[in-house]
Amino acid sequence: MKKAKIIAGISWVFFCLILIIILFPGLNSFSLSVSKLPFMKLNPRYTGGEIADKIISKNCTLVIRKPVFNGFLKERNSGFEQLDWHGTIPEIIKASIDYDHDGIKDFCVLIDRKNSKTVLDPIDRKIKGVLISTPTSYGWAVRIGLIK
């Protein structure tokens, strides 16, 4: 029994020794395999949600995302709607959005980029204000708070 324990212990050590030696040369391929695991994707609360629509005008594209209500075990009552402007964006951005696709505009947003001012006209009562409005590497992004 004692001998078996010693052999098991030493085998475990040598397995670990090999693991450490191959860890760094194999890091990229191990990481790639880990990145393919089903849970290795960012939660929509961080990505901003799936893309629902794109409105292309001149040199600028407005990306409208699906509303995000993701919670831990179930959807939450409050969430957000993210809009991204890509490309050459005018000084003043204006958009009227129907995020739930019911044919009625839900809110209008006006952004004065020069003064970093964002004005929201919450047409629908589910619209709860501007959570984030910020310049980004691709243009500008806005998150509008929503309730269900």
Place this chain on the structure above:
Amino acid sequence: MDNVLKTTEMRKSFGKSLLYTLPMFLITFMFITGGKPNFSDPSSGLAMIMVFLLVNVLYFFMHFKGKTDKYRAVLFIIFALSLSYTLIHNMIEVRKSMSFSQADILECRIPFCHLVIPMMILPAVFTKSIIFPGSIISGFANISSMVVLWLVATIVLGRGFCSWGCFYGGWDDGFSRIRKRPVIKKIGELWKWMPFAVLLMVVLTAALSMMPTYCSWICPFKAVTEFEQVTSVESATKAGIFLSLFGGLVVVLPVMTRKRTQCSFLCPLGAINSLSNKITPFTVKIDKGSCNECFKCVYVCPLYALTSEDIKAGKVSLFCSKCGKCVDACSKKAIHYGIRGIPAGTMKNFSRNLFLFVSFLFMAVFSAGSIINTLHGLLKLIF
């Protein structure tokens, strides 16, 4: 008596120490320089060679002097300082500030660190997604590579990660060495269970809020890496918490107690790492036959991992980070590195040699990139 000391002596002759360093020399040469040092940028080539020499000299001395902790600590502390330097330098170069903006969060550009891992687990299981604004696979400190590095280190070293792998631990390790004697000698035993309470709290709050709450509200190391831009009362409160916890648990208390108080009383990942001590092949063992119960080891342990009861029972607690401080302090060599399954008091040199090789190799290669980067930056400033 002399005979006992002789057979348990960890020091090696100069030649034997060189021989033991040779495998480390060859492997770190391959891993750090890629097999051919590149001198197209002389300061970067020089930094690479300096780091390669530093790690090998430290490893040589571990064998030659038969001591572990002080040589380990040199690299561990340099690692912590250089990682912070690298991060801050990157942030200031790219963003002109130490804080990250809302755009960085929206574009998922926040570097991932292993302290997020405990908070990722429940959302990963229940929502099949990661609750962190970082990159899954591309770029610096991406989520996949950090998870792989931590997972392998934790399986192999257990809580040894906290003395041989974590790029934060060197901060309180460093401050705990400043005074020769502690001002505060005793802290209630119960405090060392605090990381488990913090772990439970952050795991639950992170799952409920779908936010890495420890990073957003508690992590003291935000003070030396990066934190949210102060634009509101909330972000100012967070910055205040980060700075006070850093000042209190990473600087002041370690200086006063000579213990690593942040790692002992706060870090939730330290709690998980402690549990992993149950599976790792390397342990610290007590040979009760040689121990004279002087309790020097209890006195020097920086992580409250040893009590006089542990010594009497002949068992090191699960908080042990295998730093080697107690091993170095024990004049009887009664406390020593061991391997699971091998009885205490036997194969001490064999166990120590294997443990040092594995743990030091991990630290040397993991830390090399940021130390080279830091040295490179400093050399550029000088020349």
